[in-house]
Amino acid sequence: MSVKNAFYAQSGGVTAVINASACGVIETARRHSDKIGKLYAGHNGILGALREELIDTCEETNDTIASLRHTPGGAFGSCRYKLARIEDNEAEYQRIVDVFKAHNIGYFFYNGGGDSMDTAYKISLYSQKVGYPITCIGIPKTVDNDLPATDTCPGFGSVAKYVATSVKETSRDIESMHESSTKVFIMEVMGRHAGWITAAAALAMEEDNDPPHMLLFPEIDFCRETFLAKVERIVNEHGYCVIVASEGTHYADGTFLSASRSTDAFGHVQLGGTAPILARMVKDSLGYKYHWAVVDYLQRSARHLASAVDVEQAYAVGRAAVEFALEGKNGVMASIVREDSENDEYVWSIGEAPLEMVANVEMKIPEHFIAPDGLHITKECRDYLRPLIQGEDFPPFKNGVPVFANLKKVLEEKKLEAFEV
Amino acid sequence: MSVKNAFYAQSGGVTAVINASACGVIETARRHSDKIGKLYAGHNGILGALREELIDTCEETNDTIASLRHTPGGAFGSCRYKLARIEDNEAEYQRIVDVFKAHNIGYFFYNGGGDSMDTAYKISLYSQKVGYPITCIGIPKTVDNDLPATDTCPGFGSVAKYVATSVKETSRDIESMHESSTKVFIMEVMGRHAGWITAAAALAMEEDNDPPHMLLFPEIDFCRETFLAKVERIVNEHGYCVIVASEGTHYADGTFLSASRSTDAFGHVQLGGTAPILARMVKDSLGYKYHWAVVDYLQRSARHLASAVDVEQAYAVGRAAVEFALEGKNGVMASIVREDSENDEYVWSIGEAPLEMVANVEMKIPEHFIAPDGLHITKECRDYLRPLIQGEDFPPFKNGVPVFANLKKVLEEKKLEAFEV
Numbered sequence: 001m002s003v004k005n006a007f008y009a010q011s012g013g014v015t016a017v018i019n020a021s022a023c024g025v026i027e028t029a030r031r032h033s034d035k036i037g038k039l040y041a042g043h044n045g046i047l048g049a050l051r052e053e054l055i056d057t058c059e060e061t062n063d064t065i066a067s068l069r070h071t072p073g074g075a076f077g078s079c080r081y082k083l084a085r086i087e088d089n090e091a092e093y094q095r096i097v098d099v100f101k102a103h104n105i106g107y108f109f110y111n112g113g114g115d116s117m118d119t120a121y122k123i124s125l126y127s128q129k130v131g132y133p134i135t136c137i138g139i140p141k142t143v144d145n146d147l148p149a150t151d152t153c154p155g156f157g158s159v160a161k162y163v164a165t166s167v168k169e170t171s172r173d174i175e176s177m178h179e180s181s182t183k184v185f186i187m188e189v190m191g192r193h194a195g196w197i198t199a200a201a202a203l204a205m206e207e208d209n210d211p212p213h214m215l216l217f218p219e220i221d222f223c224r225e226t227f228l229a230k231v232e233r234i235v236n237e238h239g240y241c242v243i244v245a246s247e248g249t250h251y252a253d254g255t256f257l258s259a260s261r262s263t264d265a266f267g268h269v270q271l272g273g274t275a276p277i278l279a280r281m282v283k284d285s286l287g288y289k290y291h292w293a294v295v296d297y298l299q300r301s302a303r304h305l306a307s308a309v310d311v312e313q314a315y316a317v318g319r320a321a322v323e324f325a326l327e328g329k330n331g332v333m334a335s336i337v338r339e340d341s342e343n344d345e346y347v348w349s350i351g352e353a354p355l356e357m358v359a360n361v362e363m364k365i366p367e368h369f370i371a372p373d374g375l376h377i378t379k380e381c382r383d384y385l386r387p388l389i390q391g392e393d394f395p396p397f398k399n400g401v402p403v404f405a406n407l408k409k410v411l412e413e414k415k416l417e418a419f420e421v
Numbered sequence: 422m423s424v425k426n427a428f429y430a431q432s433g434g435v436t437a438v439i440n441a442s443a444c445g446v447i448e449t450a451r452r453h454s455d456k457i458g459k460l461y462a463g464h465n466g467i468l469g470a471l472r473e474e475l476i477d478t479c480e481e482t483n484d485t486i487a488s489l490r491h492t493p494g495g496a497f498g499s500c501r502y503k504l505a506r507i508e509d510n511e512a513e514y515q516r517i518v519d520v521f522k523a524h525n526i527g528y529f530f531y532n533g534g535g536d537s538m539d540t541a542y543k544i545s546l547y548s549q550k551v552g553y554p555i556t557c558i559g560i561p562k563t564v565d566n567d568l569p570a571t572d573t574c575p576g577f578g579s580v581a582k583y584v585a586t587s588v589k590e591t592s593r594d595i596e597s598m599h600e601s602s603t604k605v606f607i608m609e610v611m612g613r614h615a616g617w618i619t620a621a622a623a624l625a626m627e628e629d630n631d632p633p634h635m636l637l638f639p640e641i642d643f644c645r646e647t648f649l650a651k652v653e654r655i656v657n658e659h660g661y662c663v664i665v666a667s668e669g670t671h672y673a674d675g676t677f678l679s680a681s682r683s684t685d686a687f688g689h690v691q692l693g694g695t696a697p698i699l700a701r702m703v704k705d706s707l708g709y710k711y712h713w714a715v716v717d718y719l720q721r722s723a724r725h726l727a728s729a730v731d732v733e734q735a736y737a738v739g740r741a742a743v744e745f746a747l748e749g750k751n752g753v754m755a756s757i758v759r760e761d762s763e764n765d766e767y768v769w770s771i772g773e774a775p776l777e778m779v780a781n782v783e784m785k786i787p788e789h790f791i792a793p794d795g796l797h798i799t800k801e802c803r804d805y806l807r808p809l810i811q812g813e814d815f816p817p818f819k820n821g822v823p824v825f826a827n828l829k830k831v832l833e834e835k836k837l838e839a840f841e842v
Contacts (some may be wrong), residue, residue, distance in 0.1 A: 014597045016590075044600050073593025079601040165823050169437075169722040172494025172825060174720030176435045179465050180500045185718060204822060273697065275717075293717035294694075297606060307723060307821065400728065400810030401586050401625060402594060415550040 003035060004106025006325075007049060008057075009042035011081075011112025011119075011141075014074035015155030016303040017160075017314035019405070021111050022075060023068040024318025025139070026057050030065075035326055036107065040412060044077035046110075046119065049096050050421045052414045054103060059410040068403040070395035071316060072303035075407055077145075077175070081421075082115045086126055093126040095419050101132055102415040107325045111139040111318070114147055117333055118359035125316050137321040138333030138355050141314075145196035148361045149353035150335035152388050155300070155316060157310030161375060161389035162302040163189050163244070166295070168204035171211035171242050174291070178240035183288040185242050188275035189295055192248040193218050194364045199377045200385050201244040211242035214260030218248030219364050220374040223256060227278070228285050230375060235288060237358045245274050304402050308391025309346070310395045320350045331355050346387030422458060425527025427746075428470060429478075430463035432502075432533025432540075432562075434730035435495035435672055436576030437583075437724040438735035439562050442532050443496060444489040445739025446560070447478050451486075456747055462832060465498035466533075467540065470517050471842045473835045475524060480831040488826040489750065490736060491816035493724035496828055502842075503536045507547055514547040516840050522553055523836045527528035529745045532560040532739070535568055545752045558742040559754030559776050562735075564721045568665035569782045571756035573809050575738060576721070578731030581621030582810035583723040584610050584665070587716070589625035590633035592663050595712070599661035604709040604752035605652060606663050610716055611828035613669040614639050615785045618720070620798045622808050632663035637699075639669030640785050641795040643678060649706050650697070651796060658707060666695050712747070725823050729812025730767070741771045752776050767808030 008025050010018055020039070029039045041055040042048025048055070055076055057065070068075055083092055100108070110120040119136045122135035140147050145156035165186060174185045191197045195217030202212060213234045216222060234241040250256045258274045275292035282290050313336050320334040329352065337351035371383035377385075395402040431439055437794045443462070450460045462476040463469025469476070476497055489496055515743055521529070531541040536618070544558035561568050566577035587766050588608060593762045595606045616638030623633060634655045637643060655662040671677045679695045696713035703711050734757050741755040750773065759771035791801035798806075815825040 004724075010597070014594055028820065071456040072590050073595070073596035077600060078597045080598075081601070094677060161821050165725050166719050166723075168822050168825070169493050169724060170718040172492070173435055173718045173722040176431070176495035176499045177501075179498060180468065180502070185717075203820070206827075229716055273713075275715075276694065276697070291717050292694075292715065294696075294713065294715045295719070296712050296714035297591040297594045298587050298608075298714055298716070299718070304586055386820060391821070392815070392818055394813070396814065397813055399624070399807060399814070400582050401589050404589070406627075 002104065003037045003106050005037040006012050006039045006107035006109065006233050007042065007100065007105045008039060008109040009048060009111065010074040010076055010078040011045045011110060011116040012078060013143065013300065014078050015141060015300050016072040016142050017154050017305045017311050018070045018111060018159040019068040019073070019075045020311050020314040021139050021141065021154060021318035023065060024315040025109055025322055027066050028319040030185055031323065032326060036322070037104065038039035040103065040105065041076040043409070043411065045079040046081050047421060049099055050092065050419055052099050052416055054412040055409050056412050058130045059408050061207055063403050064407060069311065070303060071404040072301040075405060079250065083119045083122060086122055091322055093123065095219035096123060096249040097127055097132050100134055100417060103412065106134060108134050108136045109139060109321050110136065112142050113142040114358060114360055114362065119357050121331060122357065133329045135325045137324050137354070138358065139317050139321045139331065140333055140335065143197065144191055144194050146194040146363045147358055148363045149333070149358050151348060152313070152336050154310060156196060157307035157313070157388035158302065159197055159299045160203065160309040162299050162305050162386060163197055163201045164203035164389060165305060167201045167212050167242065172242050174242060181289060182291050183235050183240045184282050184290040186275045186278050186290065186292040187295065188227055188242050188273050188293065189244060190297060191218060191246040195219055195246045195248070196365060198244050198246040199369065200379055200389070201391060202377050202382060203385055209303040211239065212244045213238065213378065214239050214243045214375050216243065216249045216375070217365060217370065218246050218250065219370065221252040222249050222421060224281060228281060231282060232286055243278065245278060247274050249274050303395055306393050307389045308393040311393045313348070316350055324352065333358050337403040346390065359407060423525065424458045426458040426525050427460045427528035427530065428463065428475070428521065428526045429460060429530040430466045430469060430532065431495040431497055431499040431536040432466045432531060433499060434564065434721065435499050436562060436564050436721050437493045437727045438575050438732050439532060439695035440489040440492045440494070441732050441735035442562065442575060442739035444486060445736040446530055446743055447486050449740040451744040453743070453747060457743070458525065461498040461524065461526065464830070464832065466500040467502050468500050468842060470520055471840055472727045473520050473837050475833040476830050476835050480829050485826055485828060490732065491724060492825040493722040496826060497666045504543060507543060514544065517544060518551055518553050518799055519837060521555055525608045527555060529555050529557045530560060530742050531557065532562050534563040535779060535781055537782065538776050542752060542776035542780050543775065551590055556746045556751045556804065557776070558745050558750065559779065560738050560742045561754055561756065564618065565612055565615050567615040567784045568779055570754070570779050572759040572769060573757055574658060575731060575735035576599065578728035578734070578809035579723065580618055580720045581624065581806060582728040583720050583726050584618055584809060586726060588622045588633050588663065588665060590658050592625065595661050595663060602710060603712050604656050604661045605703050605711040607696045607699050607711065607713040608665050609664065609668055609694050609714065610665060610720060612639060612667040614669045614783055615731045616640050616669070617786060619665050619667040620695055620764040620790065620802055621810070623803060624806055624810060625800050630659065633665045634659065634662050635664045635665040635796050636671045636798065637664065637796070638786060638791065639667050639671065640791065642673040643670050645702060649702060652703060653707055664699065666699060668695050670695050704710070724816055727814050729809045729814040732814045734769070745773065746773055754779050767811065
């Protein structure tokens with residue numbers, strides 16, 4: 001029986017460390033060349049499987065693969081493509097099996113969030129049903145930290161470190177000028193449904209009254225009056241107010257603040273963020289001078305400030321996925337398990353969770369992690385978050401900017417007819 | 422004759438390295454305690470002189486002062502307060518002289534931009550006129566890099582490094598997803614009148630066609646049609662388009678894009694940035710999926726990614742200011758001088774420029790630094806910029822975030838009556 005080839009794909013929004021997972025997968029596969037043949041990566045994720053666009057990672061040097069560990073973004077391309085239910089579009093599942101068959105692929109490593117774990121699970125079931133069983137292993141990834149069954153999600157620790165650092169630094173700026181100038185600074189961060197990134201901003205604090213003074217979570221209905229009253233109180237007490245707001249901040253009726261529609265003089269619809277909307281409220285009702293930032297892609301691509309813990313975990317789940325497959329496991333996701341420890345030291349290990357447990361479940365911030373007024377976090381939340389941003393893992397720099405991997409991305413020759421996605 | 426005391430003040434928008442200049446001033450003054458007595462820092466800058474709020478830096482330990490070197494923001498507070506012309510408000514000048522007299526202050530070190538150099542110059546003239554001559558030395562500072570008579574301005578190199586790094590990283594993100602998702606990313610950076618920060622984004626490029634694909638400068642009138650045509654061409658050629666836009670981007674009639682006024686359903690005026698306005702144009706005319714970021718304070722407070730060259734220069738001009746004073750110089754600004762060098766190595770030294778030469782002159786990007794189409798930079802610009810972002814100077818980290826100085830900021834006892842500013 002010939003050694004099976006493997007297929008790895010990146011899925012959904014990319015992070016500062018998803019390539020570290022890729023590195024873990026590829027380097028581990030290379031160490032088991034007696035058991036795994038070629039390792040293909042999907043060009044633009046699962047679309048690569050559907051279109052038979054398979055990047056042959058064997059064409060990349062060991063040095064290039066090693067440099068994935070410090071390269072942000074998705075080196076092989078990614079997409080947000082969720083396969084429909086098998087009964088609604090069996091042709092897509094059949095196509096994936098056909099492509100895998102044609103290229104002797106027996107292992108599928110899918111690196112993404114909840115939707116991806118769902119896809120991996122479905123493919124695992126389907127491939128068995130049609131008599132070409134594929135070993136499907138999930139590798140967790142998401143800046144939103146919302147996957148169940150894992151202590152944390154690779155990608156999150158680094159964005160948490162970035163946001164906490166950025167809040168600490170920008171707070172020094174507004175603190176310098178507030179007496180005669182800017183009194184309110186609003187920083188908008190990612191997190192449409194789960195506010196973990198917003199929560200992590202609180203790690204900027206050394207003392208209780210340090211900024212950020214207010215956090216706006218998607219888990220808490222936004223109330224304009226409460227918000228403004230607190231801003232005013234904080235400015236009166238501390239001289240200035242630093243707010244970190246999730247892009248998912250919304251009113252009680254579910255409307256996102258960022259969806260507040262407005263038209264300009266030409267009748268064009270203004271594309272809002274959350275921060276400018278909050279800034280307008282502050283200006284209109286309180287008259288304070290403000291500044292606002294929308295961090296957007298910067299926070300999730302900031303490999304220059306990645307958390308060493310996050311990088312290590314991202315790599316480890318990639319490595320573990322291959323090891324699971326070689327141990328004969330199937331239909332599981334490699335997870336992070338937080339161990340009990342005597343002192344405050346963060347001890348973690350690799351675990352596994354059935355894919356069907358992880359699929360389609362969103363872990364929002366639990367109630368006991370959010371302060372009673374809904375506008376900050378508790379000590380328990382802080383204790384949970386703190387270890388995830390520890391340690392620095394700076395990439396190499398050249399000419400003043402980080403050095404990233406440049407892959408050849410050689411495509412394997414196609415064997416099948418085209419397939420319309 | 423008694424040893425004179427000194428007064429140091431921070432002015433205008435703060436940077437990642439203005440405290441490194443403060444460190445240079447204070448450490449150098451401490452090394453010459455036989456010639457300089459107490460070193461006071463103005464609480465909130467020049468307002469501290471007017472209000473007689475003098476922070477006694479002698480109360481800070483050597484370690485605390487040393488840690489200023491890696492601390493962003495203005496440790497002593499800052500303000501945007503430009504003294505009027507002497508003939509329009511002599512009382513303010515008299516007050517400063519009175520305060521300096523009362524505290525035996527004979528040296529004034531003013532750390533700021535063009536307006537501050539103007540103030541220092543005026544105080545130098547006035548103090549001589551009224552028979553209490555104060556040695557006034559300017560210390561350059563501005564993220565905008567727009568001071569004349571100096572190769573570069575402390576604060577700029579670090580924001581340049583940050584912006585170039587952020588563009589390089591975010592470009593990897595959009596590159597991963599563009600095939601099926603976001604096609605345009607717009608990053609708005611500081612620079613209301615001079616586009617140096619925007620220009621520095623180009624240092625992200627390794628190859629000619631790398632992102633950023635387009636730069637929007639305040640020096641170039643914005644044309645909507647030209648902009649959209651180029652976005653479309655770039656997306657067709659490269660699959661996606663990364664734009665870095667200055668907050669000072671404006672139409673030919675001078676109107677800032679960010680001032681495009683719009684009202685929402687309640688009649689509230691929307692507070693726009695430049696990036697969302699550009700995003701709306703892209704969406705309305707080209708229909709591409711977009712993302713945008715407004716970096717705001719993050720770029721100028723990012724001490725975690727400061728340029729080593731910038732930190733060294735910031736410190737050096739602080740040190741030089743004190744040395745100039747002790748050498749008997751007056752009415753000058755410590756400057757950076759780029760030396761000729763055999764190879765490509767950046768060699769610089771400290772120079773001096775008369776304050777009246779520096780005051781009120783804004784150095785915009787010269788024409789030969791901007792590409793013919795006005796939407797990128799030339800090789801000459803790149804050669805000028807590249808050395809300024811070299812080297813890393815990471816601060817110490819603790820618990821995953823940078824460690825910054827915490828000063829006691831003990832105020833000297835007042836001797837005079839209050840003065841209304």
